[in-house]
Amino acid sequence: MNLTHLQQLEAESIHILREVAAEFGNPVMLYSIGKDSAVMLHLARKAFYPAPPPFPLLHVDTTWKFRAMIEFRDRMAAECGMDLLIHVNEEGVSRGISPFTHGSALYTDVMKTEGLKQALDKYKFDAAFGGARRDEEKSRAKERIFSFRSANHRWDPKCQRPELWNLYNTRIKPGESIRVFPISNWTELDVWQYIHLEQIPIVPLYYAAVRPVVERDGMLIMVDDERLELKPGEQVQHKSVRFRTLGCYPLTAAVESTADTLPAIIQEMLLTRTSERQGRLIDHDQAGSMEKKKQEGYF
Amino acid sequence: MSRKGHYMAHQSDLIENDILAYLKSQEEKSMLRFITCGSVDDGKSTLIGRLLWDSKMVFEDQLAALEADSKRVGTQGGAIDYALLLDGLQAEREQGITIDVAYRYFSTDRRKFIVADTPGHEQYTRNMVTGASTAQVAVILVDARKGLLTQTRRHSYLVSLVGIRHIVLAINKMDLIAYDEQRYATILRDYQQFAATLGFGSITAIPISALNGDNIIEPSANTPWYSGPTLMNYLETVPVEGEDREKPFRLPVQWVNRPHLDFRGFCGTIASGVVRPGDEVRVASSGRTSRVARIVTVKGDLPEAMAGQAVTLTLTDEIDISRGDMLSAPDLGPLHTRHVKAHLVWLHDEPLQPGHGYLVKTATAVTPGRIVAMQHAVDVNTLEQKQATTLGLNEIGVGLLELDRPVPLDPYHQNRHTGSFILIDRYTNATVAAGMVIAAAPEEQPAGITPEPAATGDASARRINLGDWFISGDEGNLVDLTTVRGEIELDVTPAFLDMLSRGNRVLLVIRDPGQLPPVAALAFKHDLAFNFTRAADRVNIVLHKRVAGSQAGGEGDGGFGI
Numbered sequence: 001m002n003l004t005h006l007q008q009l010e011a012e013s014i015h016i017l018r019e020v021a022a023e024f025g026n027p028v029m030l031y032s033i034g035k036d037s038a039v040m041l042h043l044a045r046k047a048f049y050p051a052p053p054p055f056p057l058l059h060v061d062t063t064w065k066f067r068a069m070i071e072f073r074d075r076m077a078a079e080c081g082m083d084l085l086i087h088v089n090e091e092g093v094s095r096g097i098s099p100f101t102h103g104s105a106l107y108t109d110v111m112k113t114e115g116l117k118q119a120l121d122k123y124k125f126d127a128a129f130g131g132a133r134r135d136e137e138k139s140r141a142k143e144r145i146f147s148f149r150s151a152n153h154r155w156d157p158k159c160q161r162p163e164l165w166n167l168y169n170t171r172i173k174p175g176e177s178i179r180v181f182p183i184s185n186w187t188e189l190d191v192w193q194y195i196h197l198e199q200i201p202i203v204p205l206y207y208a209a210v211r212p213v214v215e216r217d218g219m220l221i222m223v224d225d226e227r228l229e230l231k232p233g234e235q236v237q238h239k240s241v242r243f244r245t246l247g248c249y250p251l252t253a254a255v256e257s258t259a260d261t262l263p264a265i266i267q268e269m270l271l272t273r274t275s276e277r278q279g280r281l282i283d284h285d286q287a288g289s290m291e292k293k294k295q296e297g298y299f
Numbered sequence: 300m301s302r303k304g305h306y307m308a309h310q311s312d313l314i315e316n317d318i319l320a321y322l323k324s325q326e327e328k329s330m331l332r333f334i335t336c337g338s339v340d341d342g343k344s345t346l347i348g349r350l351l352w353d354s355k356m357v358f359e360d361q362l363a364a365l366e367a368d369s370k371r372v373g374t375q376g377g378a379i380d381y382a383l384l385l386d387g388l389q390a391e392r393e394q395g396i397t398i399d400v401a402y403r404y405f406s407t408d409r410r411k412f413i414v415a416d417t418p419g420h421e422q423y424t425r426n427m428v429t430g431a432s433t434a435q436v437a438v439i440l441v442d443a444r445k446g447l448l449t450q451t452r453r454h455s456y457l458v459s460l461v462g463i464r465h466i467v468l469a470i471n472k473m474d475l476i477a478y479d480e481q482r483y484a485t486i487l488r489d490y491q492q493f494a495a496t497l498g499f500g501s502i503t504a505i506p507i508s509a510l511n512g513d514n515i516i517e518p519s520a521n522t523p524w525y526s527g528p529t530l531m532n533y534l535e536t537v538p539v540e541g542e543d544r545e546k547p548f549r550l551p552v553q554w555v556n557r558p559h560l561d562f563r564g565f566c567g568t569i570a571s572g573v574v575r576p577g578d579e580v581r582v583a584s585s586g587r588t589s590r591v592a593r594i595v596t597v598k599g600d601l602p603e604a605m606a607g608q609a610v611t612l613t614l615t616d617e618i619d620i621s622r623g624d625m626l627s628a629p630d631l632g633p634l635h636t637r638h639v640k641a642h643l644v645w646l647h648d649e650p651l652q653p654g655h656g657y658l659v660k661t662a663t664a665v666t667p668g669r670i671v672a673m674q675h676a677v678d679v680n681t682l683e684q685k686q687a688t689t690l691g692l693n694e695i696g697v698g699l700l701e702l703d704r705p706v707p708l709d710p711y712h713q714n715r716h717t718g719s720f721i722l723i724d725r726y727t728n729a730t731v732a733a734g735m736v737i738a739a740a741p742e743e744q745p746a747g748i749t750p751e752p753a754a755t756g757d758a759s760a761r762r763i764n765l766g767d768w769f770i771s772g773d774e775g776n777l778v779d780l781t782t783v784r785g786e787i788e789l790d791v792t793p794a795f796l797d798m799l800s801r802g803n804r805v806l807l808v809i810r811d812p813g814q815l816p817p818v819a820a821l822a823f824k825h826d827l828a829f830n831f832t833r834a835a836d837r838v839n840i841v842l843h844k845r846v847a848g849s850q851a852g853g854e855g856d857g858g859f860g861i
Contacts, residue, residue, distance in 0.1 A: 001605075002329060002540035002541055003329075003540065003605070003607050003608065004326060004327060004328055004329065004330075005328045005329060005330035005406075005410070005411040006326070006328075007607075007608070008330050008607060009330070010609075011568060011607055011608050011609040012609075014568075014609035015553070015568045015609050018553050018554040018566055018567075018609070019553065019663075021554060022553060022554050022622055022663075045597060046596070046597050047566075047609070048556065049595070049596065049597040049611070050556075050558055050562060050564075050595065050597075051556055051557075051558035052558075134402050134404070135404045141401040141402060141403065142399045142400065142401045142402075161729065161730045162400075162425060162426075162429040162646050162730055162733075163429065164428070164429050164432040164433075164719070164721060164730075164733050165432045165433060165715065165716065165719045166433070166568070166716070167660050167661075167662075167719065167720065167721045169660065169721060169723050169728070169730045171658070171723055171728040172728065173728065184402075185402070185404070185413055187404045187406070187411075189406065190411065193322065193325055193326070196322055197326060263318045263319055263322060264318070266318065266322065267314055267315070267318040267321075270314050271314060271315065
């Protein structure tokens, strides 16, 4: 009996989680509540069983997440017995930074990127787990599993360390930190198959349901709360929609769908032909946008 | 634009009609990691791009972008340039050359694939070694018009060094030589001859055209004389799992799990073998043995765990084992040594400094150590050995390491997981070298390590006892005196003579023929036989016990006949 691909991927991820726990004094798991986070959390629970994972969860809350995400987040944290740290960039909030008024580039920069840096500085984490995968975007193809960050959280492509076998160089100097991506080698399909196999709970927004949406710039945006102001001529429609990716609700496009079960979602995903990140408006901002954001410290 | 029906598509009918059955079928998929070796000119990027394309892992918006980019910066005259699917970092897009190891993903119904893509130039040797370290198969590209090049030799040596045993020789651009069978056969024959010493388990030569698709997915009508597998067929079916499972049990202890006083679990990824509750295991550092009590998982205890699985074991005895130690089969344990002979690949701009302190990371242990001597460097293009006192970026050699503490290790060619290590610079924290254990080295290291020109007329001969320098390993029995200059006088230990009396042979290597007379004197004294061969910078002597009944005399030949 040989190990299946999911078993091999799972083992590799558990190995990485344990290695960080062993070598770092103050690790944290960045929890973005989406499907990749769900898998990562599930793997952490497996890696350290029967003990709870020896690190907290951190959610950088931009205050514009779908309400369903927040509810789910709080429920999951309670279930797995891990500390949940919630960080909001209060300075950004008081400046009135929002996805409507300031454009998605600036908004992301302040509420996500700066927010993350603030949280890392505040708690002095030396290692942060993230759910990023290499197949998500071209600039991630060369990202290491252990990604070195300077004292300013900057990512310099020229300063990364070669990663051989499963031997990770975890040495850092004071003030430096590492981002770790335990599911680097997982594809989107692997993630969904694992969620199905392990029956991992995910945010209900991934499933189709009738929801209030408006059409804006060719995309369907959900009216998640009263802060979304309608533009002239816009009408709220109730459509059966779901989300392929979760983020801040004004910046995340829904797709029309009737897939309301996990197998149906996967089926739709396999038959559809638009890549995952197309739903995320932030990726379209500039050429090489993810890469620029990485250099600036956003993940 | 229409797409041809590709058989590798994820069984679209099943997906549409019975998604649950499809999902079930996917739960049995295996995984393969492979590396592609070649240069941009060989069509490597086109090949990988094609594999991604044909497995339908390219989405509609990426397709639109690809068409646009092909017109703008493509190298195929405006037609689809598959290679453009691969470019990553922004800076490289403009330069057109990749700088780093990129990992590509695609899957078919039978397997998930992880492809390591590295540049083929010699200045990126470190990248290739890195990408190949986890690979199980190497696809070595050859341009059919050019045949075997220096780089083919270099790539083959590198993947062999790093332990890859299955090679695909992808003979590309067959369309440009009219699919000539003779040319294919010649290239294959030349390669087999060249690769005979590299220890590959299998070499599969496939005539392909990455651009046209010949023998990539479907068998090509243009090569009716070829009856072997297509590239995809090979990749989907080459058996690579299970090899580690047959080896002796090894668990490097990674993390000790103690949620409370009543539970002590030893966590790690099984490097080789199989383990079951009740099995006896041995702790490398102390030699103590105990039995496995439980294999603990969140879904309940397991009856068995095998190589590749990340597990938590409890033992029947209360033993203190820390991270960095190793559990093994009781009678087939690892080396446990401070002195190691190893292949080193230098990964850093700053060259190796003998005697300088590095951190040695093996499996789960980090141990201070140093390289006390370089035995030789290897020319990656000719595979010749040459004198070296240091290694620079991308250079490869054999060195002797001394660690501050003994560490559990295996020879790399026996176990890639427990025989590999990296060197870390203690001050910059850079990963400076990749290491692969050859054998434990003798405890006593020779003085005067890095050769300086020996003073002539050095009157006092050095006494050497062959028993002290003797190494036994999978490469055979060896006494390596190549670091010893000048006059020598030789002795042996009783143990050494016993070993020869049992019929064993020893390879004794000396650096110059002026040292032959002492070898002859030793042989005469202890009734040993020897013969020798000359090499560029050494003399290789095979030493063994004279067979009873043969005539005494100074023939010095035991009929070894190598």
